[in-house]
Amino acid sequence: MAWTWTYETADGRETGRSAEFETRSDAESWVGEAFGELLEQGVDQVRLFDGSDEVYGPMSLHPA
Known part of the structure; x- marks a missing residue:
């Protein structure tokens, strides 16, 4: 399987x-290194997938 992130808005x-x-x-x-760039591109949160199976998320990219 391939691991991927989906990018999402806050809603x-x-x-x-x-x-x-x-x-x-x-x-x-990768997401730990790229989160700043993703925020600049308007990504608010991400979800991790293993193939078509969601592993976890949504995970906010904004500071707590």
Whole structure:
């Protein structure tokens, strides 16, 4: 399976999807590095998927 992130607005509207990652660790490392750029692009939250299965989310990209 491929690991991907969906990008969403604060109200849950999907606005895009990340590239595919081979492992969950790779996907999580990438979002940790890219969250600032995603915020600049208007992404408020993300969801992690393993193929078509949602693993977790929504996870806000904004500081608590």
